Amino acid sequence: MTNPKIITKVNSVMHQGFEIPLEKLTPEATLFTDLGLDSLDAVDMLVHLEENIGIKVDGEKLMSVRTLQDVYTLVDELSSQPGVEAKLEH
């Protein structure tokens, strides 16, 4: 079960960063088909998540991300990194 704070934060970052309507941001939504991102957007997303949530992601991890749930899971796994907790509150 993903921490709800993470879901809210990731959704907010996706909404603000890519102007995707909040109702489209469901766990099963695929980044490329449902959310209309492309491979360049995926890199922007990675950097945007890192900037806004304070996580550091290994580039190779991005290769296995397909759905928004995969993003939640990835952020969840990395949320114990220093400083992340504080950013999740804002």
Added chain:
Amino acid sequence: MSGSSRFDVVIIGSGMASLTSAALLSKKGFSVCVLEQYSKVGGYLHCFSRFGHRFDTGAHYTGAMGPGQPFHTLLRYLEAYDESLFVPLDPEGFDVFRFPDFEFQLPKGYEKTIERLTKFFPSEREAIRTYFERVKAVVKLFPTYEFTDDALDPVQLIAATETSLATVVEKLTQSRSLRAILYSHCTLHGVMPQEISFGLHAIMVDSLIRGPYGFAKGGDALAQKMVAVIQKNGGTVLTKKKVTRIETMNKIAQAVHTDSGDRYEAKWIVSGCHPKATFRMVDDPGIFSPAFRQRLHTLKETIGIFGIYATHQAPPQFDRLKNYYYFESAEPEKMLDLNRKSDAKPGLAFICPSERIAKSTGTQTLPISIHAACSVEWYKPWIGTAWNKRPHEYHAAKNAYANQIFDFLDQFHPQLKTRIDHFETSTPLSNLYFNGSEEGSAYGIYHSIQNTGARALGPRTHIPNLLITGQNTLFPGILGAAVSALRSAGHICGIKPILKELKELAQ
């Protein structure tokens, strides 16, 4: 005069990456048009004449230029190689690293380098050999440097680009002096050892150790040779054409517009300008997501460079075929003064003879370029003023810093200033004026791990037929720019057959 022309590819800027893109695409049958804002082509290849001598501005030396090596092969492939343009630097010691208490001269060739370093640091034999073995191994992962189109392991490549130079070196050796020597070349990309990708640093080191060459007739001569190739291939190269707008329709680039009112229509646009400058020219900013705009906005720039172009009296203290690096400290944490903002005292300097070949035999005056890190912030009041119309205060600020650089160098070359007949100086504002460099930065985007590999900008952009090229997209230097062009142009004409042809040519 205004008008409209149509080309397959319009290339913005005429630095090394733009010229390489144009030469490659025109060779492949594309109609190309290069648009340069300044009155001369070349970007960082520019030279200028003062006091009866030629001075290079950005292109001081290069690597991988030995027969069969990547840069040499690429120029041969483009039919732009001319032996008379290059001069091999001193194989016994082409780079001289000087610290307050010791000096190390880097020779050409891996074995000689390992042997010399081992003599210096006998107890570090294993560390030294392992370091250079890792450099040699990691460069093989970069297809556009090693010209391999074999399937690469992306995980291995990502690991190589996301590991820092310091991470590799600190695991290998505790010797602080050895670390200092291995970090000296960070001066050439302007990124701290803790932040530069080991892979990128390794390409720079590998290219220099294998094939260090200077420009026999200055960087200008290489730019001119490239222009001749482009024109022979049917391409067009125009100067004094400053692109001010990239016209788009439905998120596709249609044409570029210049300040003189000309419109150049193209199927593809390749920009050698800084990415921030390139995207500012796009007429519809709505193409870019807020996430991308924020990412671009937060990208840090490398330091600016202050230049002193001087004539040094005979007999010279410098060898024409060597480059000299000076560090105020041999402490790995203190030696690289690259993130400075306010402290006006220089902590490192680079000296490079500008004319690698003497005009005639006998002892004579030697033109040298002296460079030191500086911040554009120091010259902020004069941003936007014309290059040759700046007030007395600007020149006074320049002279003050030039004197501090001479004072810093005094510990290595006592009385250096008294042996200088004439000198002229440049600041990041000169770079801003002549090259449109963002914030006057010397090496463009700060190529930290955060901006490298999967996270690097370009060559593709959010506009499918707009590509970016140059040092900002890969790594700094003439070689980095040329290799980046291979990727950008390769995106248009297909990279795999080119890599195959290059590989065959290299053998």
